[in-house]
Amino acid sequence: MSARDKAISSTLGYALLGLLAREERSGYDLTQALKNPVGYFWFAQHSQVYPELARLETAGLVAHTLIEQADRPDKKVYRLTDMGRAALSAWLNADTELPRKRDELVLKAYSIWLADPAAAARMMREHAQTHAAHLAEFQSGLSNLEGEAGAALWQPDSPWFGVHAVLRRGIGYEREYSEWCEWLAQCLEGTEKGSP
Amino acid sequence: MSARDKAISSTLGYALLGLLAREERSGYDLTQALKNPVGYFWFAQHSQVYPELARLETAGLVAHTLIEQADRPDKKVYRLTDMGRAALSAWLNADTELPRKRDELVLKAYSIWLADPAAAARMMREHAQTHAAHLAEFQSGLSNLEGEAGAALWQPDSPWFGVHAVLRRGIGYEREYSEWCEWLAQCLEGTEKGSP
DNA sequence: TGGGTATATGTCAAGATAGACCTATGTCTG
DNA sequence: CAGACATAGGTCTATCTTGACATATACCCA
Incomplete structure (x- = not known):
């Protein structure tokens, strides 16, 4: 209990790590993926995704490469680091709280x-x-x-x-x-x- | 669109109005009611309930009576006003957005x-x-x-x-x-x- | 006597979230 | 040609929500 166990990220962070575990994506792509139909279980606006990616990168869980594009705006493609994969595994094994339903x-x-x-x-x-x-x-x-x-x-x-x-x-x-x-x-x- | 249509309260406010439409309750009672089993559809801590009741009262949707108790702490029993009942009806007839699921x-x-x-x-x-x-x-x-x-x-x-x-x-x-x-x-x- | 629980009402700080705002570029459609 | 839309990145504010802190009385149990 002495150390900060959660260390880094919110649940949204793990949602992003889970997506990046499958393939590299930009913040924009991640936001799209967080929509229909697979992302119906967790949703976030891009205004949440970009800061969260920055936090994850500061924590060393993801890293990005800048991709320059001629026909479109440049983008930052994020990938999972080894630390990120470990964090994802630890989260999977941790207890899961019941969702508070609000309907x-x-x-x-x-x-x-x-x-x-x-x-x-x-x-x-x-x-x-x-x-x-x-x-x-x-x-x-x-x-x-x-x-x-x-x-x-x-x-x-x-x-x-x-x-x-x-x-x-x-x-x-x-x-x-x-x-x-x-x-x-x-x-x-x-x-x-x-x-x- | 010119006037503030939502005027007063959040969804939690309507949850409280819905409970008060059935019977008068104190803030404490409302918090309890917002737990198992009926209140499983909307949850809030008492730290949210008390300020919300104050807002609802300022807006004239509820009113309270102070009940002095010998064996227990005094309490404020809230009841729905006519304006509150009208607000509840208007909310029932308004469009309902889909819940954003987070599980x-x-x-x-x-x-x-x-x-x-x-x-x-x-x-x-x-x-x-x-x-x-x-x-x-x-x-x-x-x-x-x-x-x-x-x-x-x-x-x-x-x-x-x-x-x-x-x-x-x-x-x-x-x-x-x-x-x-x-x-x-x-x-x-x-x-x-x-x-x- | 001390601790836990139920009743009862609040405040406060931190974090999560929504929604608006802002800048760009390129394409497609009316 | 104008406007909408997709791509791409971000900021900012206001509100919602959580969890901790605070106070007080009465009861029950060890």
Whole structure:
């Protein structure tokens, strides 16, 4: 407890290290990767990514090379150092705290008895569709991955396996969310559905 | 767009208003309510609750009465004002943004190909058990609610309906999460399971 | 008597995050 | 030709959130 165990970075830092463990990327690329569909589990703006990369570099976990480009702005391509890889491994083995869930729609559901049922049902149905769309996206992402990665999808030491795991979580999450919205919409419309 | 539409409060503010719409509570009570099991959808420390209540009161959305107690410290019991109820309704009808998911365990899953499979499998199984325990909690919560609320559970204008909706979401979420952890653990152990 | 827990209300500092702002270049579209 | 968009890098401010610190009473248990 005496020394600073966390030493360097926030969870965002490990997200970036996890991406760089697969391939070298610029800050811009990292920010893109932190979006749909794989990066759905952790999001950050570029205004967070650039300072975090600087911190990681100061700590010796990543290093960059300046790439001069004629047709585009120059870029800094970052790669993982040995220390960075070690830090990533240590983090993987450390205890993981439960995420604190904060979901405004569920919060609204708690007060939905104060709302107009018809309007609320419309709202829930819209969200059901949104999550169904995400579900479809993740499902097609997994299909594409199968084509790309083949059997490596199921090998726990393959980078593809990580993508596979995350996509599967996304599929389960979005399916459940969409179904819940549908269920709630049906309740609000008075067409009762099955028991809890 | 000219005027400040959000006028007053953050999402936490609406969480508090939603609780106060059901019954008067002190800041301490609100903080407790923001914990298990119903408040699993939004969490805040008391250090956030007290200042937020002060802001809500300044905005005229809540009001408090000082209750002097002999056996315990005095407390301020807050109640919703008419303006507060109106603000809550307006919020319910407004668009809801998608939550930005941040889940450290899923983030680890993305890099799990770098970890020791056996250790990772143990970790995932532990999390599976944690979520299974939450699932059981929510399920028994729903059972208790059935006894307490009866048919009101299914009436969209009853406060019980809100609790019902949230619990159902919790049940679906925890079930899915637990199953995903189990699936991942099995993959890591080499005992392959069904197709995606 | 000392320590832990529950009740009750707050403040403060540090860090995380969002959203706006800023500068460039090149391409594509109306 | 103007404006939008993608690429590429950054800063800055305000707010959100956490976790520690602070204070006080009453109860229970060793």
